[in-house]
Structures are given as C-alpha cells and as structure tokens.
Amino acid sequence: MPRRSLLAGASSLGLLAAAAPPAAATAEAPAAAAGTRHWVGGWAAAVTPPARRGRSVTGFAHRTLRLVVHLSVGGDRVRLRLSNLYGTRPLDLGAVTVARRAGGAATEPGTRRTVTFAGHRSATVPAGAEIVSDPVRLSVHADRDLVVSIHLPRPTGPTTWHGGAKQTSYVSTRGDHTADERGSAFHERILSWFFLAGVDVATTAADRTVVAFGDSITEGGAIPDNVNLRWPDVLARRLADAGRRGRGLSVVNAGIGGNRLLSDVGTGADGRIHLGVNGEARFARDVLGQTAVSDAIVLLGTNDLGAGTGVHRGTRVTAGQVIAGLAALAGRAQAAGIALHAGTITPNAFLGPAGERMRAQVNHWIRTGRAFDGVVDFDAALRDPAVPRRLRHSYNSGDGVHPNTAGMYAMAQAVDLSALGRAGTYLLPVTGSGTSRGRPTCAPQPVQHSPG
Secondary structure, three states: OOOOOOOOOOOOOOOOEEEOOOOOOOOOOOOOOOOOOOOEEEEOOOOOOOOOHHHHHHOOOOEEEEEEEEEEOOOOEEEEEEEEOOOOEEEEEEEEEEEEEEOEEOOOOHHHEEEOOEOOOOEEEOOEEEOOOEEEEEEOOOOOOEEEEEEEEOOOOOOOOOOOOOOOEEEEEOOOOOOOOOOOOOOOEEEEOOHHHEEEEEOOOOOEEEEEEOHHHHOOOOOOOOOOOOOOHHHHHHHHHHOOOOOOOEEEEEEEOOOOOOOEEOOOOOOOOOOOOHHHHHHHHHHOOOOEEEEEEEEOOOOHHHOOEEEEEOOOOOOOHHHHHHHHHHHHHHOOOEEEEEOOOOOOOOOOOOHHHHHHHHHHHHHHHHOOOEEEEEHHHHHHOOOOOOOOOEOOOOOOOOEOOOHHHHHOOOOHHHHOOOOOOOOEEOOOOOOOOOOOOOEEOOOOOOOO
C-alpha cells in the first residue's frame, strides 16, 4: 500500500512533496516545548573497512589524532560515538578531549574538555564494537567546527574509518597531545576520519535528526575540501533558519564515495575503488541507528547502474533490482517509524545507453510509485533542460557526475522543509545534570556484520 500520495505541480527545482503524514506518525508531530533540551545527531560519518593500503590498514601507535568535524546544530552538551567495528584487535583510548576549533589544529583557549567513558578517562573498545562517551558540558555552535582529540597509546592495527572526509584533520608526533591548545604537535595532515562515528548534541534548537544517505554525491563529491558545502551542509543551514521559526531539525551525513545499494565494493565515477558495505546492509547502522531520527533522504543507485554493466550476485544489474532495493529500504524505514524520502538518480556522464534507460526507469518509479514518504527530484534540479541525460553546465564540477558547489546548493534547495520532521516519535529529552557519575552511558556493544 502506498504510504503517501505525491503532489503534482512540482517546482522548477523538481521537488515532489508528500501530501500526508506517514503511517507511523501523527499528522504533525508536536514541536518540542520551548526550552526542552533533546539529544540529536550533530555530526556523523558512515564508517567503512580499511582500504587495501595506507594508514587505514597500518593504523596508529603512540600518536594523537586531532579530528575536525562540522556541527549542524548547537547546544550545551556533546557526547561522542567511537567505533572499532572493523578492527581486528581491541582499541585502546588513552585519553580523549573535545574543544571548539580556533583554526588549523589549534583549539579555542578555555574550551578543552576531558571526555570520559563510564566515568573513566580511558577505555578499551573490543574488536567489532562501538562505545558512546559520557555527556560533556561544552557550549557548541551550529555551522562551526568541533575538535576531537584521541590519544592512541598502543598499536591499533587495521582501522575503522571514513576515507573521504573533505575535511583536514591532523596526526601528532609521538605522545599524548590531547591537551595541546596551539596544535604545534600536529604536523601531519589527513583527509579522513578514524574511529569517530558520530557526535550527538544536547540542544533546545532541534529535537529530531535528518539523515542524508547516499554515495559520493552526498559525501561531498568534487567540491573543495574544508568548505562544508555538501548538499547536506546547505540543507542543515536551511533547517537552522527554519528552526528559529519553530521547526528545528539537525542533519547528519551518511554518504560513502562509490557506495552501491546492492553490492559491497565498487569503482566510483572517479575511477578509484571505494569501500563500504552495500546500502541495504548498512541502512540499520547508518540510518536507523542514528540519534533521534525522524527522516532520511536516500540517494543511491548510480554506482549500481554503472555503465550499464554493473554486476550483482553474478548477473548484470537491472532497473528492477535497484527498484526492489529501494522499496526494501522504504519498508524498513516505515517499520521503524522513520519517514524515507527518495532522491531521483542524477545525470551521470559515465552511463551508457543501457544505464541511462535504467536510470530513467528507476526515476519514473520513484516519482510515481508512491513507496516513499516524499520524493526529492534531484535529477530535475540538476539536469540540463536541453539534454536531460547530462548535468546542467553551471552545476557540473567537470566530471559530468558530481555537482559543483552551485549544484550542491540547488540540491539542498530541492528539499521541501515542510515535508520533514513529521515522523519520529522517538525523542531523547535530556534530564538531570547531563553528566555521568560513573554509570555507563553506553557499554561497548558488539555489532553484527550484515552479509554483503
């Protein structure tokens, strides 16, 4: 049965808005009471197994990582989610701190806070497990950087990481430099995040989280590093403005470069091998497992279609298989009480005639099949009106696949904000002091690996 009907007469940016609330939600979920503080997702990264070579395989020993993340929402407490999901040995966290960023590897004076785990300053995360820190009192701001410093006193072995950060982070010289405000010990620059899977924020500005779930176009694609102009970043700013009018939602990015809906490992449009379990397998962790989720926007399928020669389970991928995979995600979201909004697959210069025909079939089904709570017509937002199979010139980064920053802006503008935040009865109000007194916030939890 269809969950919601779609409105005709979409805007020139191609949004087809959903007309009625999902079955799991009321007609309009009540806004949080003024001043009520909730936990929401402030930032996230979809973690992957280590690559074939490099630091993700060799890991770190006796070093401090200084990871820079950009928050979508501000508040007065944070807590960290750290992952050893793909590790082969226990991960020892010697010391962890958070601080507001001053610039480069430097932190804003007076903002450094020690992070504890069940009241302890160090922790060990078993292989295949994740851990959540105690809440930390620190005033943080929307659209600003947070610095997470992690001392790794013993060899980590292969890492759990996110390779395509589009954000510069740092590695120190030998030793514990988590308290270094000037950042003078951090000489090595990296463009990946290691072990850090999420930052939750306790805030009165939002009470639900929107997850952007996709491939490199969602991850950041071809935009410059360190500009925070991915379409989920721009969407977060739109929602922050709307939040000041009583509709506050945070946004987290669960994009992975080269990711496919149906199969685990693929070659991205840039010709590089990207790692990450398929979208169906990681949906539970990267969408359903995020904090206080009300909505997810899924944009997957272009890497499955490939050049019309994508292979799944030994046979060539069909449009029907991609449609079935997306429909399965819609059913799982409905069962979890989360609204799933489907993004139409955008033009891709690497698609041959067969792939382009399949893209058109999948997009027609997304627009008319009524399987989702809403449709965001990214294809209509980005395509060249004269030649719909290709990106509009002013939105093309140059590779014919990834939008530039103007294209990312157009994608974010294609999202109907009024269609978001209606689902999600799963709210996380913050009570008490918000700090641990020795009781675990979350003990390390073993994670089941889904088959690819």
